[in-house]
Amino acid sequence: MANIHYKSLPEKTADLLSDYLYQQNFRSGEKLPGEIVLAKQFDVSRNTIRSAIKILKENGTLEVQRGSGTFMAARKNLSSDPLGLTLISDKQKLGKDLIDVRLMVEPKLAALAAEYATPFDIKNLEEICKVNSNPRVPFVLQESHFVNEIPVL
Template sequence: MSSTPIFARIQSTRTASDIVRQIETLILEGVLRVGDRLPGERDLSVQFDVSRPILRSALKTLEAKGLLTTRHGGGTFVADVIGEVFSKPMMELISSHRKAAADYLEYRREIESIAADYAAQRATEDDRLLLRRIMTAMEEAYETDDFKREAELDVELHNAIGECAHNIILLHTLRSCYRLLADDVFYNRTVIYGFPGARAKLLAQHRAIFDAIMASDPAGARTAVRQHIDFIEQAQREAARSNAWQDVSRLRRNQRESDIK
C-alpha cells in the first residue's frame, strides 16, 4: 500500500455505510486492487475519523459482501473480486488448443485498442506519471537483462493503460484478461523472448503505445497496440513452426542413427 492515505475523512453522519460506500468505490475504480492490504484498525479509524466500532461494522459488512478478507496471522485485504474467468479444467483445455490462443490475441487486439484510445484521451497527470515510471522501469529491466522483471512490467504497463482509460467495465475486463497473460496461459513469453531481436522489438512497441498516449494521440495509440499484438501473433506462429521443425529433425536423427548402428 502507498504511504499516502487514500481514505478520506467521513464528513457527515460518520456511519458504517459511509465507510462501506467509500471502500466499494475505491475497489470499483481500481484504486484498491486484489491483494492490497488495508491499514491497521487504528490508522484506518483515524483516516476515516470514525470510532473503531463503526469501522469494525463497516469492515464486517464488506467481508460479508466478499470484497474484503481477513487472513490468518492478521490483516485485512482486498478479496479476489476478479475471480476466475475460466475454471482450472477449462484453462487447461483451451491452453492446449491453437484456436483459443489465436482468439485470445484477437480479443486483446480489439479491447486493448479501445483502452489505449481512451487512455490517450483521458489520462490525467497522475496517470501519466505512473505510466512514465513503469516505462522507465521496463527500460531498466531490458538494459539489465532482468527477464522476470521485464515480463512483470509488461503486464503492469497494460494494466495501467486500462486504468488510464477511466472506464470501470473496461478496467475489470482487462484485469481478468491480464491474469491469463501473467500466467502464460495462451503463450510462453520465454519462447518469444528467445526469438532473435524480440525483446528489443517488444520494448519499442511498448514505447510506441506509451508515446502515443502521452501525446494524446488516440489513433496513434490504437495503431501501436495493433502492431504490438500483430507481432506477438507472428512470433508465436514462427516459434511454433520452429518447434515443429525441431521435433521432426529429432525424430529423423534418431531414426538415421538407429539405421547406422
C-alpha cells in the first residue's frame, strides 16, 4: 500500500506563499511584507509563517537577513528544480499542462527519429518490440528495457 503524505500547515502555507510570490511577480532581492502582515493575509499564526519562510529558505526561494527582513533569493536553487515546477500549487493543472507539452513535442521527435533512423536502429527497435510483446515479461521491465535501448540521434 502506498504511503500517503499529508502536508502540515507550514508546508501548505509555504505552498500558498510561494504561489503568492509568483503571482505578485516578486523579483530577486525584493523584500517581502513582514511576518505579521503575512500571518494576517494567510490567516495563520506568526509561527506558521516563520516555518513556511524557513521551508522556502531551505529550498532556495527566500533569503532571511536578520534585522532587515525576508527577501526573494538572488537566484533560485536551480539544481533541485530547474523548471520551477515546485512553485506551481495546482498539481492537477500542472500534470495536464505537461501532457499537453509532451503531445506538442513528442510526435515531431518521433518523426525525426524515424526520418534519421539507420537500418541498424530499425532492426534494434524491432527486436525491442518483440521483447515488449512477450506477456511473460513484466511491463515495468519491458518499458525500462525499451527506454534504455532507444538509439541516440
